[in-house]
Amino acid sequence: MRELAIGDLARQVGMRASALRYYESVGLLPQAARVAGRRVYPVSTVRRIALIRMAQRAGFTLAEIRQLLSADGDHGATGQWRTLAERKLPELDRSIEQLRVLRDAVAECLLCGCMNFESCRLLAPGADQDV
């Protein structure tokens, strides 16, 4: 089975069919082929959606992701993708670093016996790490 109905696809990627239709409507997914009026997706779409969700977690908006993926198939706009990617790389680095700091703070805070996150010694004024 190399093609999926929208419901199957939705199940595979853990989303609702309505979300997939929405993605198509905003150009995140290409217009799916229709068989008897119904959308039929190649299995590769699963991968594409995984990419989309990943980028979304990374803080990209759907509009940005559309550009990243060149959903419109405009391969002439390659320069645009490079530009966008180059602009986003440092942002990604920053996001990762901040997440890492937060993660470590939460982890240590759990160990240090403090009452809550804010009162934790880790985050006391002296411990400023330029966030």
Next chain:
Amino acid sequence: MRELAIGDLARQVGMRASALRYYESVGLLPQAARVAGRRVYPVSTVRRIALIRMAQRAGFTLAEIRQLLSADGDHGATGQWRTLAERKLPELDRSIEQLRVLRDAVAECLLCGCMNFESCRLLAPGADQDV
């Protein structure tokens, strides 16, 4: 000057005053002291807001952050904070890992001369890394 007006605070943290009022309204910031009806913030609020923004970037909702910070000052609910934090730690790890994968993919993709992100060899079916 150990206290800040809402406008000053907003400038310091790079947000609009309306956002700070909103944070107060949803319990993310405690009710600020009023002087002649106007909010006055201790400088420590800058730090608190930095935490909030950090957690936000990490994918926490404002409601979750409120719990994390025990904004209501309910120090009896410490167990809740531990529970939430323990539940969130693995999520944070997962987020970081996914971000890292995305970052590396984007970086390599920029080097590999592909036309766009999706067509990149890195992300070809064979290169599946269980995202």
Next chain:
DNA sequence: ACTTGACTTCAAGCGTGCTTGAACCCTGAG
């Protein structure tokens, strides 16, 4: 006294990312 500018509250509005509902169509099983 008057103006300016920053503040107040409250309600309504907005952008993003979907979901839901209504009304309809198709296919396959019983």
Next chain:
DNA sequence: CTCAGGGTTCAAGCACGCTTGAAGTCAAGT
């Protein structure tokens, strides 16, 4: 044949995270 379980479109609605607008207060400067 019929009817259940998908699917379709289109418009409206919703939750989150704020912003904007209206109408008013207050303090300082000229």
